[in-house]
Amino acid sequence: MSALIGYKKPAAGTQPNYLHPPYQSSIKRAPGKPLVLVPQTLSEITGPLFGHELIGPTDNDLTKQHDGEPIGERIILSGRVLDENGRPVPRTLIEVWQANSTGRYRHALDQHDAPLDPNFTGYGRTVTDDEGRYRFVSIKPGAYPWRNHHNAWRPQHIHFSLFGPSFMTRLVTQMYFPGDPLLPLDPIFNCVTDQRARDSMISTFDLETTIPEFALGYRWDIVLRGRDATPMEKQ
Amino acid sequence: MALVPTASQTVGPYLHLGLTALTRADIAKDASKGEKIVISGRVFDGEGQPVPDALLEFWQANADGKYAHPDDLQDKPLDGGFLGFGRVPTDKDGGFRFATVKPGAVPGPGNSLQAPHIVVCVFMRGMLRHLYTRIYFSDEAGNADDPVLGLIEDAARRPTLVAQRQGGKAEYHWDIHMQGQKETVFFDC
Numbered sequence: 304m305s306a307l308i309g310y311k312k313p314a315a316g317t318q319p320n321y322l323h324p325p326y327q328s329s330i331k332r333a334p335g336k337p338l339v340l341v342p343q344t345l346s347e348i349t350g351p352l353f354g355h356e357l358i359g360p361t362d363n364d365l366t367k368q369h370d371g372e373p374i375g376e377r378i379i380l381s382g383r384v385l386d387e388n389g390r391p392v393p394r395t396l397i398e399v400w401q402a403n404s405t406g407r408y409r410h411a412l413d414q415h416d417a418p419l420d421p422n423f424t425g426y427g428r429t430v431t432d433d434e435g436r437y438r439f440v441s442i443k444p445g446a447y448p449w450r451n452h453h454n455a456w457r458p459q460h461i462h463f464s465l466f467g468p469s470f471m472t473r474l475v476t477q478m479y480f481p482g483d484p485l486l487p488l489d490p491i492f493n494c495v496t497d498q499r500a501r502d503s504m505i506s507t508f509d510l511e512t513t514i515p516e517f518a519l520g521y522r523w524d525i526v527l528r529g530r531d532a533t534p535m536e537k538q
Numbered sequence: 539m540a541l542v543p544t545a546s547q548t549v550g551p552y553l554h555l556g557l558t559a560l561t562r563a564d565i566a567k568d569a570s571k572g573e574k575i576v577i578s579g580r581v582f583d584g585e586g587q588p589v590p591d592a593l594l595e596f597w598q599a600n601a602d603g604k605y606a607h608p609d610d611l612q613d614k615p616l617d618g619g620f621l622g623f624g625r626v627p628t629d630k631d632g633g634f635r636f637a638t639v640k641p642g643a644v645p646g647p648g649n650s651l652q653a654p655h656i657v658v659c660v661f662m663r664g665m666l667r668h669l670y671t672r673i674y675f676s677d678e679a680g681n682a683d684d685p686v687l688g689l690i691e692d693a694a695r696r697p698t699l700v701a702q703r704q705g706g707k708a709e710y711h712w713d714i715h716m717q718g719q720k721e722t723v724f725f726d727c
Contacts, residue, residue, distance in 0.1 A: 307609070313543055317545060318543075318545055318546055319546060319666035319667050321667060321669070326664070329664050329665070329666060330584070331583040331664070332583050332664035332665050332716050333584075333664075334669065334721065334722075334724050335717035338724050338726035339689060339690050339723050339725055340689070340726045341689050344644070344647060344652060344686065345609070345645055346597070346599070346644060347657065348609055350597055350623075351606075352607065357560075385541060386541075387540060387541045387543050388541075389540075398556050398557060398559070398560065400552065400553075400556025400557075409555060410551075410554060412551055412591075413551075413552060424555075426555055426556055462547075462553075464549075464556060464557060470597045470659065470670075471727065473595075473659055473668060474543075474544060475546060475547065475548075475668060477548075491548060491666070494547075497542070499542055500542050500543075500544075501545065503542060504545055526541045527543060527544070529541075
């Protein structure tokens with residue numbers, strides 16, 4: 304049988320620790336014992352692959368999922384999914400979810416005293432094209448308070464979930480907006496100690512994808528774990 | 539060109555809004571062969587409290603031990619529309635239920651054979667980065683020689699990955715404990 308090629312391990316500081324006490328919910332939910340080091344076998348380097356068959360016509364346009372238009376600042380969000388070797392990740396599923404423009408999620412547990420928007424759900428999905436590109440149309444989400452500490456507010460963000468080619472490339476993250484004054488104060492954003500890795504969660508304003516008279520463009524590239532250069536061992 | 543992989547962030551408390559459209563709680567119906575089984579259990583935090591806002595993802599081979607993925611080059615058949623992926627959010631009591639078919643054995647490192655298992659990816663509010671673990675089955679003799687279970691130095695922790703068959707039925711019980719005496723083994727892979 305041919306040799307399997309596994310996926311690289313992240314460099315120190317570029318991924319969060321499980322225990323990050325400033326984020327209080329991590330204290331009782333982080334593993335108490337060290338993780339057990341295991342090789343990536345056939346079970347790890349494979350993973351579910353989803354295609355365009357899942358995607359409905361308005362799944363990547365969160366402003367077109369209801370009869371009317373949602374309230375808020377329209378945004379065009381686009382970018383590429385790459386692996387850490389710089390290669391595009393084609394035909395991979397992206398799921399996104401977000402608060403509406405008032406900072407309220409369409410979720411039973413969100414009790415924030417801000418209005419829901421009958422024309423906004425806040426869920427979308429798409430599949431990257433052959434060059435790893437994706438594009439969403441949405442509304443800029445509002446900031447909202449949470450109870451982690453006194454006067455805690457989450458910066459504006461959109462949740463992203465990606466699969467990539469393997470269960471090892473699975474990623475759930477959050478995309479932030481440039482210049483948000485809440486970023487330096489947010490314990491979730493700041494759980495990543497490496498500044499370059501942390502800042503790579505912030506999108507950039509992009510005049511090129513901004514549509515005149517219609518919506519502001521933001522660009523954000525997402526990088527998934529890449530293959531190791533050399534086979535790990537014969538399987 | 540070396541890029542830095544994008545950092546992980548928590549799914550947060552509103553994960554259902556984004557992740558339940560792809561819920562796959564019963565994939566047994568997609569399989570044409572294999573023993574139909576149900577795995578159920580609960581997820582507990584470090585204080586023994588149920589975790590009602592977790593999400594489990596499952597990845598497994600079909601009954602012949604073949605993954606529906608191009609990197610699986612084994613000369614074994616795929617099973618029609620059986621993808622082998624499951625996704626289940628926990629309920630208000632931290633409970634979950636996943637119906638599938640028991641996977642076949644798959645090759646491991648060297649010339650070893652891995653006992654039947656399911657790879658599990660764990661997400662929850664409070665978890666900044668997902669965790670990987672595995673489900674094995676209490677009625678599989680191959681567990682004793684499994685190359686991955688064997689890497690868990692503290693042998694007393696290995697049973698945390700073994701789903702217990704309930705009586706004669708094809709139902710298994712498997713809980714996740716984030717901390718404490720019964721803490722589930724999680725993998726660095």
